[in-house]
Amino acid sequence: MVRNYTAPSLEAPGRLFQITHVTRTHTQLWLQSDRSQSAGQYRLEVLFQWVQYVSMPFVLRGLSLRRATQEEWARLSELHQLEHDPRWSLYMLSRSHDWFVVSATPLWAEADLSYNDRSVFWGFPKDDDRLISTGTLE
Template identity: 60%
Template structure:
C-alpha cells in the first residue's frame, strides 16, 4: 500500500538534488535525489503551475516549506513578483534564498533508478515501485 500524506514541510538535509525534468512550457519542474548507500529510495519533488523559480541546477539538502507572509513579502519585493491566487512561494533551503512560486508541490519516494521515468509520469499507482507520496501545503 502506498503511504499518502500531506505535510507542512519536506526535509532531506543530507541528499543531493538536481533538476531532472522541465516541461516544454516550463510550468512543471522536477527535482530528484537518487537512492544511495544512505537512502533506499529515490525522492522526487514535482512543482506544477510554476510561475517563477530561483534555484541552482543542483542543491545539497532540501528544506521544502511554504514561505510565511514576511518571507513571501521580502522575496516578492526583491524579485519584483506578484503571487497570483492559487500559487505560493515555496522555500527550498534554510541557508539560501532559493524558492519556487507554484501550486502545492508533490513528492514521492520510489524504488527507481536515475534513468527511470518520474513517478508522476509513469508510476503513480504502482505499489511495487512507489513507497510513499505526499503534498506540501
C-alpha cells in the same frame, strides 16, 4: 501498500537534488534526489506544477521544502519584483538560502527506483510495489 500523507515540510538534509525535467512551457519542474544505499533511502522526486517563477541552482545539497512565511514572501517578492497572485504560493527550498519556486502546491514521491528509471509522475502505475510513499504540503 503506498503511504500517502501531507506534512508542513519535506526535509531531506544532505541529499543531492537536481532539476531533472522542465516541461516545454516551463509550467512543470521536477527535482530528483540521489539514491543513497545507506539508511534505506530511496529515490525522492518533487514535482512543482503551474510554475510561475524559479530562483534556485540546478543542483542543490539538501532540501527543506516549505511554504514561505508572510515576511519571506514580502521580502522576496519585492526583491524579485513578483506580483502576488492568490492562485500560487512561494515555496522555500532551503533554510540557509533564498532559493524558491512560485507554483501550485508541490507533490513528492519516494520510490525504489534507480537514477535512470522514468519519473513516478510520468504515468507510473500507483499499484507498482516500488512506489513507497507520496505526499504534499499542508
